[in-house]
Amino acid sequence: MVSLSPRLRRVGSTGDLMVRAASAALPLIDRGSLRQLETHFIAPEIYRRDDLARRQGQLAQLISDRVIPQLLRLHSDVVPDAPPVEVVVKALAPDRDDITGLADIILGSDLEAAVSYVTLLRERGLSMDALFVELLEPTARHLGEMWDHDLCDFIDVTLGVARLQKLLAAFNNSHIAPQLDSRRAVLMAMTPGDQHFFGVTMVERFLLASGWKVRTETSASAAEIADATQGSWFAVAGLTAGSEQMIDSLTTTIARIRQQSCNPHIGIMVGGPIFTANPALAAEVGADATAPNAPTAVLIAQKLFDTAIARQGPRAAG
Incomplete structure (x- = not known):
């Protein structure tokens, strides 16, 4: 759930x-x-x-x-x-x-x-x-x-x-400003050290098919992932982790994203078996949400996008 x-x-x-x-x-x-x-x-x-x-x-x-x-x-x-x-x-x-x-x-x-x-x-x-x-x-x-x-x-x-x-x-009335369409962008990344490509690839596939602009990083370091959010505007960053051994690396990566992102209200979602088994772990690593499968991740991304736009107000359409 x-x-x-x-x-x-x-x-x-x-x-x-x-x-x-x-x-x-x-x-x-x-x-x-x-x-x-x-x-x-x-x-x-x-x-x-x-x-x-x-x-x-x-x-x-x-x-x-x-x-x-x-x-x-x-x-x-x-x-x-x-x-x-x-x-x-x-x-x-x-x-x-x-x-x-x-x-x-x-x-x-x-x-x-x-x-x-x-x-x-x-x-x-x-x-x-x-x-x-x-x-x-x-x-x-x-x-x-x-x-x-x-x-x-x-x-x-x-x-x-x-x-x-x-x-x-x-x-949520986030459909009424056409300019916002250019900001429906997601950075998908694997937690540094993770080797499980399937989850991030499947989420990427559904996001693209649902009209999102997606950039995917499968072998980047925490610093490189954070730098990507600093150089380009992303509404959401999605990170996957395949095992509990990735928790520390994931927590560090999320903290760096929040520090460096040019979108101060960036939404962060996480996924993987450890979060399916324990959804509360998402908050512990500093994320906003988790989803058990790729279709749900698309809807979570829209929710985080709407939340970010609401926090930014009229400036978001600029």
């Missing part, structure tokens, strides 16, 4: 949660901008699909069988009794059906339906941070598991993850 460090979590009282839900602006998107987002977040060679009619039918069936009955149940069972807010939020929290349901929707071609799906949950009291941790990230992880079990192909997973990126960007 993904782990976000405490400095990226926003934990408030239940009252604060409801106030944020009531005052949060809906994403400033329309059908025209949704169509533009199709090419904004998906590499052109990836964007192809010739089974639109079948997928639209599946989407309609999903909404009919799962989404509408759930909303009716919530309306009849939760609202009249006026239970404590904690009970309402717990009842609305995404479950396994919500996760697989969103996966089915984003594997189709109707992004507007996916936006509506997330909007419904958000309007009922869930913050965007909660939705990321409990719905969007688990959906990306679910897509990765489907790919691992040959339930969908690389194109399916890439399109799905790219659309999850678009959802996140739309609700």
Whole structure:
């Protein structure tokens, strides 16, 4: 499961949660901008699909069988009794059906339906941070598991993850400044001393297919990796570590990146078996987040990008 460090979590009282839900602006998107987002977040060679009619039918069936009955149940069972807010939020929290349901929707071609799906949950009291941790990230992880079990192909997973990126960007309003596209850049690197190429190569493949600009370093020293972030602007740095023997080297590399990066708000994500087994280790080495597979790493990168842009404010588009 993904782990976000405490400095990226926003934990408030239940009252604060409801106030944020009531005052949060809906994403400033329309059908025209949704169509533009199709090419904004998906590499052109990836964007192809010739089974639109079948997928639209599946989407309609999903909404009919799962989404509408759930909303009716919530309306009849939760609202009249006026239970404590904690009970309402717990009842609305995404479950396994919500996760697989969103996966089915984003594997189709109707992004507007996916936006509506997330909007419904958000309007009922869930913050965007909660939705990321409990719905969007688990959906990306679910897509990765489907790919691992040959339930969908690389194109399916890439399109799905790219659309999850678009959802996140739309609700965080980081899609509305075209200039920001040039800053969707990631530095991928292996921890000095590591010899496991597969993980970083797979993440690189998904990032490229999802519209990111990627620079990959597989044999650089900690100083060379940090120098790369000093010489070029990266929204995110991703580092992999294959074993616990790499912990000290990884910690040193992350510290140097934070000291030298020309982006003072650079997001750092880490991956590898040691973090899959112990996600809390990411914070211990100084990273912002970790992800268990490549599709999830793409969504984490977008989350870190949105966080960095929000911290920089209007200057980020310059």
